[in-house]
Amino acid sequence: MTAALDTGTALGKPIRRKEDAHLLHGQTNWTDNIQLPGTVHMAILRSPMAHAKITKLDVSGALKQTGVVAAYGAKELGDLNGGVPCVWPVTDDIKMPAFPALAIDKVRQVGDCVAVVLATSAAAAVDALDSIEVSYEQLPAVTDMEAALKSGSALVHDEIETNACYVYKMPCGDYAASRAKADVVLARRFINQRLIPTFMEPRSVVAAPMGMSDEITIWSSTQIPHVLRVLLALVTGIPENNIRVVAPDVGGGFGGKLQMYREEILVTNLAKKLGRPVKWTETRSENMVATHHGRDQIQDIEIAATKDGKILGLKVTLLANMGAYLQIITPGIPLLGMFMYPAIYKMDSYDFTCTGVFTNKTPTDAYRGAGRPEATYVIERIIDELAAEIGMEPMELRKKNWITHDEFPFTTVAGLTYDTGNYEAATEKALAMFDYDGLRAEQARRRASGDPVQLGIGISTYTEMCGLAPSRTLGALKYVAGGWEHCTVRALPTGKIEVVTGTSPHGQGHETAWSQIASSILGVPVEDIEVIHSDTGRAPYGMDTYGSRSLAVGGQAIKAASERLVEKARVIAAHQLECSASDLEFINGTFQVKGDPSKSQALGAVAFEAFTAHNLPAGVEPTLQAEATIDPADFSFPHGTHLAAMEVDTETGQVKLRKYVCVDDVGMQVNPMIVEGQVHGGVAQGIAQALFEGAEYDDDGNLLTASLADYLIPSAADLPSFDTGTTVTPSTTHPLGTKGVGEAGTIASTPAIINGIVDALRHLGVTDVAMPASPQTVWRTIQAAKGGAK
Amino acid sequence: MIPVEFEYVKVTTIDQAIAALKSGGEDAKIISGGQSLLPVLRLRMAEPSVLVDCGGIDEMLGVRDDGGSITIGAATTHHGVMNNPLVQKHALLLAQATATVADPAIRHRGTTGGALAHADPAGDVPAAALALNASFVIAGPSGRRTVDAKDFFLDYFTTAVGPDEILVSFSIPKCDWGSHYSKFSRTAQAWAIVGVAAVVNVKGGVIKEARIGLTNMAPTAVRASTVEAALVGASSAADITAAAMHAADGTRATSDLHAKADYREHLARVITARAVRAAAGI
Numbered sequence A: 001m002t003a004a005l006d007t008g009t010a011l012g013k014p015i016r017r018k019e020d021a022h023l024l025h026g027q028t029n030w031t032d033n034i035q036l037p038g039t040v041h042m043a044i045l046r047s048p049m050a051h052a053k054i055t056k057l058d059v060s061g062a063l064k065q066t067g068v069v070a071a072y073g074a075k076e077l078g079d080l081n082g083g084v085p086c087v088w089p090v091t092d093d094i095k096m097p098a099f100p101a102l103a104i105d106k107v108r109q110v111g112d113c114v115a116v117v118l119a120t121s122a123a124a125a126v127d128a129l130d131s132i133e134v135s136y137e138q139l140p141a142v143t144d145m146e147a148a149l150k151s152g153s154a155l156v157h158d159e160i161e162t163n164a165c166y167v168y169k170m171p172c173g174d175y176a177a178s179r180a181k182a183d184v185v186l187a188r189r190f191i192n193q194r195l196i197p198t199f200m201e202p203r204s205v206v207a208a209p210m211g212m213s214d215e216i217t218i219w220s221s222t223q224i225p226h227v228l229r230v231l232l233a234l235v236t237g238i239p240e241n242n243i244r245v246v247a248p249d250v251g252g253g254f255g256g257k258l259q260m261y262r263e264e265i266l267v268t269n270l271a272k273k274l275g276r277p278v279k280w281t282e283t284r285s286e287n288m289v290a291t292h293h294g295r296d297q298i299q300d301i302e303i304a305a306t307k308d309g310k311i312l313g314l315k316v317t318l319l320a321n322m323g324a325y326l327q328i329i330t331p332g333i334p335l336l337g338m339f340m341y342p343a344i345y346k347m348d349s350y351d352f353t354c355t356g357v358f359t360n361k362t363p364t365d366a367y368r369g370a371g372r373p374e375a376t377y378v379i380e381r382i383i384d385e386l387a388a389e390i391g392m393e394p395m396e397l398r399k400k401n402w403i404t405h406d407e408f409p410f411t412t413v414a415g416l417t418y419d420t421g422n423y424e425a426a427t428e429k430a431l432a433m434f435d436y437d438g439l440r441a442e443q444a445r446r447r448a449s450g451d452p453v454q455l456g457i458g459i460s461t462y463t464e465m466c467g468l469a470p471s472r473t474l475g476a477l478k479y480v481a482g483g484w485e486h487c488t489v490r491a492l493p494t495g496k497i498e499v500v501t502g503t504s505p506h507g508q509g510h511e512t513a514w515s516q517i518a519s520s521i522l523g524v525p526v527e528d529i530e531v532i533h534s535d536t537g538r539a540p541y542g543m544d545t546y547g548s549r550s551l552a553v554g555g556q557a558i559k560a561a562s563e564r565l566v567e568k569a570r571v572i573a574a575h576q577l578e579c580s581a582s583d584l585e586f587i588n589g590t591f592q593v594k595g596d597p598s599k600s601q602a603l604g605a606v607a608f609e610a611f612t613a614h615n616l617p618a619g620v621e622p623t624l625q626a627e628a629t630i631d632p633a634d635f636s637f638p639h640g641t642h643l644a645a646m647e648v649d650t651e652t653g654q655v656k657l658r659k660y661v662c663v664d665d666v667g668m669q670v671n672p673m674i675v676e677g678q679v680h681g682g683v684a685q686g687i688a689q690a691l692f693e694g695a696e697y698d699d700d701g702n703l704l705t706a707s708l709a710d711y712l713i714p715s716a717a718d719l720p721s722f723d724t725g726t727t728v729t730p731s732t733t734h735p736l737g738t739k740g741v742g743e744a745g746t747i748a749s750t751p752a753i754i755n756g757i758v759d760a761l762r763h764l765g766v767t768d769v770a771m772p773a774s775p776q777t778v779w780r781t782i783q784a785a786k787g788g789a790k
Numbered sequence B: 001m002i003p004v005e006f007e008y009v010k011v012t013t014i015d016q017a018i019a020a021l022k023s024g025g026e027d028a029k030i031i032s033g034g035q036s037l038l039p040v041l042r043l044r045m046a047e048p049s050v051l052v053d054c055g056g057i058d059e060m061l062g063v064r065d066d067g068g069s070i071t072i073g074a075a076t077t078h079h080g081v082m083n084n085p086l087v088q089k090h091a092l093l094l095a096q097a098t099a100t101v102a103d104p105a106i107r108h109r110g111t112t113g114g115a116l117a118h119a120d121p122a123g124d125v126p127a128a129a130l131a132l133n134a135s136f137v138i139a140g141p142s143g144r145r146t147v148d149a150k151d152f153f154l155d156y157f158t159t160a161v162g163p164d165e166i167l168v169s170f171s172i173p174k175c176d177w178g179s180h181y182s183k184f185s186r187t188a189q190a191w192a193i194v195g196v197a198a199v200v201n202v203k204g205g206v207i208k209e210a211r212i213g214l215t216n217m218a219p220t221a222v223r224a225s226t227v228e229a230a231l232v233g234a235s236s237a238a239d240i241t242a243a244a245m246h247a248a249d250g251t252r253a254t255s256d257l258h259a260k261a262d263y264r265e266h267l268a269r270v271i272t273a274r275a276v277r278a279a280a281g282i
C-alpha cells in the first residue's frame, strides 16, 4: 500500500530490485564460496567457561595431526595477537580493558578464543582442536549487573578494579522542579532483554597476500569494509595502502556485522605470517556466542505529569550491559538512545544517567535500532501506564503532549532539532486503517462477557534519529570517526554510468535505489547504471552502512556528485554546440539549446568527447566524472504510528497478533517497494523482541539459548501480513527530502505489541509483561495479578 | 560444525542393512531422513563410524492396506505420510500430528519411522502412535518381531529397537473415530511444549471410548489413561473439561527454557480439554 511519487523520472518508482535475480538464482558470491589455491582453514578453540584462568595450554598435539599447518595460543602468536579496538570512549574516565584476539591467561566469556589451528581442510582443522591440551581453573562469573556493581563482587577485569565501565549523565532542564510541580509521578523498571542478531549468513573471512605485491586482500562478511580497512591497518601494522577489504555478497547484518572482530584480526595476521590464504567461517553455534549481542539494559524510568495529562519531566536511569569486553562502539549504544527518550513529546526537563557494566557475557554492540529501540520501548510503555494511572485514553494522552505539525522545526528537551514531522496525519491515517473504534468496542464486549480470549490495542507513536551522522556531533560525543559519505559518478565513453558509493549494502537494495537517484539526475536509464560498492579497491572512500545512514547520507553524495557531473558536461556540451552554458537545458539526459531543440547533445556523446579530449574547452580536464563527499547537516527523524491488535488466551497465556497497522513517514521515498520491504522486516524484528527472542544465561555465565532450537526467531508463519501505509513529510535538512527507514519498524513495533498485551489484561490487574512475552510469562503474569501462584 | 569422518553405506534390502550394522559394529547407525541425526553429528554429540542409509529399501517405503489395518514403511517421509489417502482415511490422527512437524522442507526429508525410532519426548508422532494403538515391526540378526506401542517407547530417545536392529514398518488398526492433534508451541516451527493426540468414539453425542497420547509430558510419549477413563459417558464441554483436569496425573513433566513443570501440567489440562472437544465435536 505505497503510493508512487510521480517525478517524471525513475525516482519514487517501485521498480524491482536489480540485485534480486542473482540472489534468487543462487549466483551469490558469499565469502565462504571463495576458493583460493593453497588456502588454509582456521578453526578456533573457544572457552567453554564464562570466567576462568587458563592453567595450561599446549597446542603442540594439534601440530602432529594430518593436514595441520600451524597452531597458536596467545604465547605462540606473540605480537600478532592484536587487540580488538573500541572507537567510542564515551567519557574521559571510561575504563577500556584490553581485548586481545586470543585470550591471555584468562577467559572472560563463553566463546572467548583460546587457540587456533590452521589446516589444509576445514575438517582437519576442526578435528585437530581435540588434540590441544587445555585446562582451566574456574572463577566466579559476573552475570548480574546490579550485583556486579556492589563492592566485593567478582571482577571481570581485575586491573580496572571495578565492573563499572563508565557513568554518563545528561541533565536537561530542572527535573527536580518538574517533579515537585507534578500531581503524578510514576516510576517503573523495564528490562530490555539481550538479543542475538542471528543474521542469515554466518560471519566468514578470507585473507590472501597477493604474491606480486605487498597487497593483502581481505574478504569479509561485514557491513563496514572501509572502516575495517582503517582499523586493520591500525591493529596489524600492515600499511593501510597495502590493505584491500572486500565485502562480497553479505547475507544480513542488523548491526552484527558493524564490527571488527577478533577473527578478522587473526585471519589477516596469519595469512600474512604464513604467506598463504587463510579462511574462517563461523558455525551457527559459534555465531550465537561470539558474534556481538544487542540490547540488555535495565531501564528505570520516572515520569512527572499533571493529573490532566501534561508531561512535565522525565528521568531515565540505565544499567547497560557491555559484556566482557568493549567492541567497536559498545559503550556508545545507550547514548544513541539517550536523545530519544523524550521522543515526540514536549516537556520541561529530562534527566539521563547511564552506567555501563562489565559482565562475563558476550559483548554487546549495535543491533537494529541501536539504543533507540530501548528508548522508544520505555517511553511508549510509560505513556500507556501514565494514561492508565490518570484514566485517560492513551492516544489522547499522546495527542496532548506531542509536537504538533506547525511547531516544526522543534528543539526537544534533549537538544535535538527535529526538522519536520506530522504526527497528526500519520496517526489519523493509521487509526482509519485499523478500525480503532470497532476494535475498542469488541474489546469492551469481550471484557463484559469474560471471554477467555481478551483483546488489547497497542499503540506506538514513535520517532527516531538516524542517518548517522553529522561529524561535528559525533566528535562532540567522543566518537572517533566522521559521519560523512562519498560518491564518485563516472560517465564512461560508451555512455554507461558508474556510481561508486561508500555505502556497503547487505540486503537493502542500494544498487537499485542509487541507480534511481542517479538516473533521475543524469537522465540515463536505470539499466545503464552500475553501482560499485563494498570494495576498498574499487570504491575507496566511504563510511559504510548502519544506523539507517545509507540513503539519508549516502544519497546526498550521489545527488551532489551526479549534479556536479552534469555541470561539467554542460560546459563541454556548450563548447560543442557553440553556445553559452546558460543557454542549455538538460532534459532526459540530453543538452538542448533553449529555443532550438535541433541543436542538442546527449550525455553519452559528451562523455565520448571528454574521453577523446580532441575538442574540449580551455581549462576543462579530460574524462567526465565528478565526486562529492557530504557531511549531513543533521540527523534524520522518521516517525509514524503503529497499532497492534493483540489477542491473549488467558487460559494458556498464548498471545496472537491479530492485526498490525503502521503508517510511517520516511519523507521522500526513492523506491516505495524497498521502503515497504524495510518496514515489513523491521516490524517483524521488533515483534520478535516483544514475543520470541531473548538470550538467557545461567548463573555460571553459560548461554542457554545457544542454538536456534532454543533462541526463537519467528518466521512468516508466525506473523500476520502487516498493513503498511505512509505519509510523506519531506525532510528539510536532507536535499532529497528523504529520511532513514532501515530501523524504524524495529524501533516502533516492540512497544506496540507489549502495550497491546497489557491493554488486553489491564482489567485483570496486569500493569506490565516482561519480554519476550512467552506464553509462560504471560500466564504467570495473569496468575500473579489474580493473586494466584507466581 | 563438521561431523567426524564416517563411512556411508546405502542398502536396498533389510538383510543388507542388518549385515551392514553388524559389520559396522557398535558405532554403526541407521540414517533415514537425517533430520535428527545430522544435527547431532554436526554438533559432534555422536561420532558413528558407519551410517547405513535405509532410504533405498522398497519394503520401508509407502503405505499399504492390510484389511483391518494399514502399514506404513518406516522410511516414508512425513510429507508422504500426511498426504497419503489411506492415512487420511484410516489414521487421520497420524496425518494431523505429522502435519505439525517442523516445516515443509524438513517434512520432505524427515521420515515418520525415523521420528518414531528417534523417540524424542517432544516429537509429535509418538503420541499419535500411542493413541492409535500402533504396532511396530522390528528386524534384527535373529529375525523379525512385532512390538505394541505400549512396549515400544522405553525412555528418553530409547525404543525397543536395539542397536543392531532396524524398524521396518508400523501398522495402525483402522480407526474412524473423531480425532485431533493439538500442539502447543511458541513458533510454527518449534517443538511442542505440550502436545495432545486424541481419538474419541462418540455415539449419540456421548463419548463411548477415548484414547489420548501426550507429547512432552514424560521421558516418552504417554497415554493419559485417567482422562480416558473419566471421559467415558461425557456429553458436554463441562464433562470434558472436568475429565481433562486429570491430564497431568502420573506424568513426569520436566522444566526447560520454555516451560516449567507446573506450567506444562497446567497446559496439559487445558490442551487436553480442547483437543478432546475438537475430536469429539462437543
Ligand SMILES: Cc1cc2nc3c(=O)[nH]c(=O)nc-3n(C[C@H](O)[C@H](O)[C@H](O)COP(=O)(O)OP(=O)(O)OC[C@H]3O[C@@H](n4cnc5c(N)ncnc54)[C@H](O)[C@@H]3O)c2cc1C
Pocket: B029, B030, B031, B032, B033, B034, B035, B036, B037, B038, B039, B054, B074, B075, B100, B101, B102, B103, B106, B109, B110, B111, B112, B113, B114, B115, B117, B118, B120, B122, B123, B124, B125, B161, B165, B166, B167, B168, B189, B190, B191, B192
Ligand atoms: C529444525 C527441525 C525441527 C523439527 N521439528 C520437529 C517437530 O516439531 N516435531 C517433531 O516431531 N519432529 C521435529 N523434527 C524432527 C523430524 O521429525 C525428524 O524427521 C525425525 O525426528 C527423524 O526422522 P529422520 O528420518 O530424519 O531420522 P534420522 O535423523 O535419519 O534418524 C534419527 C534417529 O533414528 C534412527 N533411525 C532412523 N530410522 C530408523 C529405522 N528405520 N530403524 C532404526 N533406527 C532408525 C537413526 O539411527 C537416528 O538415531 C525437527 C527436525 C528439525 C531439523
